[in-house]
Amino acid sequence: MISAVPLTHVSTEDAAAWHAVVAASLASDLPEEPRPTFEQVHAHLTVAGRDNRRLLWQATATDGTVVGVAGLRLFTSPGQRHLAELELHVAPDRRRSGVGSHLLATAVEAARAEQRRSLISAVAGDGPGDAFCAARGFRRVLALDHLLLDVARADDAAACAEHPGYELASWTGTVPDALAEAFAAAKNAMNDMPTGDMDYGSQTWTADRVRAMAEVLADRGDVLLTTAALGKGEMAGYTEIVIRAGETRRALQYDTVVVPAYRGHGLGLWVKAEMVRRLRAEHPGIVEIETDNAQDNTHMLAVNRQLGFRFHRSTHEYQLDLPTA
Numbered sequence: 001m002i003s004a005v006p007l008t009h010v011s012t013e014d015a016a017a018w019h020a021v022v023a024a025s026l027a028s029d030l031p032e033e034p035r036p037t038f039e040q041v042h043a044h045l046t047v048a049g050r051d052n053r054r055l056l057w058q059a060t061a062t063d064g065t066v067v068g069v070a071g072l073r074l075f076t077s078p079g080q081r082h083l084a085e086l087e088l089h090v091a092p093d094r095r096r097s098g099v100g101s102h103l104l105a106t107a108v109e110a111a112r113a114e115q116r117r118s119l120i121s122a123v124a125g126d127g128p129g130d131a132f133c134a135a136r137g138f139r140r141v142l143a144l145d146h147l148l149l150d151v152a153r154a155d156d157a158a159a160c161a162e163h164p165g166y167e168l169a170s171w172t173g174t175v176p177d178a179l180a181e182a183f184a185a186a187k188n189a190m191n192d193m194p195t196g197d198m199d200y201g202s203q204t205w206t207a208d209r210v211r212a213m214a215e216v217l218a219d220r221g222d223v224l225l226t227t228a229a230l231g232k233g234e235m236a237g238y239t240e241i242v243i244r245a246g247e248t249r250r251a252l253q254y255d256t257v258v259v260p261a262y263r264g265h266g267l268g269l270w271v272k273a274e275m276v277r278r279l280r281a282e283h284p285g286i287v288e289i290e291t292d293n294a295q296d297n298t299h300m301l302a303v304n305r306q307l308g309f310r311f312h313r314s315t316h317e318y319q320l321d322l323p324t325a
Contacts, residue, residue, distance in 0.1 A: 017066035025089035043220035050212035079202035125314030138318035142196030147309035159273035166231035180207035194294035221245030236262035253291035
């Protein structure tokens with residue numbers, strides 16, 4: 001018998017059990033990828049987001065062993081209150097025994113109770129998650145390419161390009177107050193990013209919300225780096241890099257945005273090249289950057305390849321449509 005036990009308070013022991021399942025699952029599905037540390041998993045479980053709520057379950061066997069975990073993120077911002085996102089891992093030696101199905105059924109029931117019409121989940125491309133989702137009524141709605149950049153070999157020549165009328169600004173952590181409104185306005189340009197057939201909705205960014213997002217990362221112990229292009233009294237574009245707590249090798253690319261009115265002038269490549277130089281100077285231990293792009297986002301893929309990013313792996317996003325009353 002398998003029981004899905006809700007976690008309303010995450011103890012150190014709960015986090016350790018969760019970490020063990022996730023690490024084993026990722027080692028099986030993505031053997032070449034670095035494993036998250038216990039500290040990263042603990043922070044992920046215990047630091048609350050500002051625009052979402054999380055429901056957590058552990059699947060336990062009759063002897064109390066944790067053999068699977070599931071997290072359901074319930075978006076709370078106005079444009080995404082229809083949406084829930086599922087993370088699900090099963091210990092490799094307990095797969096095909098009903099653990100994943102039991103956790104999924106528990107999460108689906110909770111999503112329906114929360115009046116969500118769409119449940120999304122990401123799985124490793126061409127891995128066991130593909131078959132699991134397809135067999136349970138999910139639709140594949142988006143394919144992503146993950147790319148890696150060797151920081152030492154990156155072509156950062158674009159950082160020296162001249163862009164009359166524009167200047168670069170960089171900061172660590174929370175955006176400076178003088179740029180907060182402009183930064184929020186630029187972030188709203190993310191609403192036209194390619195999302196395939198996903199029922200993703202839209203987000204509205206404000207100065208308070210961008211500050212709150214930075215606070216969440218800081219509370220987790222992560223380092224957030226931002227470089228922006230400023231022009232004509234506005235923020236024309238920006239790029240963000242996150243170095244997770246305890247990370248010694250790989251940084252993660254977050255947003256890169258150029259506001260529609262400023263596209264076509266090389267500003268995306270400019271800010272990303274400047275970020276590479278900044279990483280070399282401020283975080284010399286970071287040797288690679290991972291990013292992901294929708295496979296039909298041809299412009300950003302071209303920018304990344306010009307910098308030296310190379311294909312690493314793929315992810316498939318699936319969606320389960322939930323009937324509502």
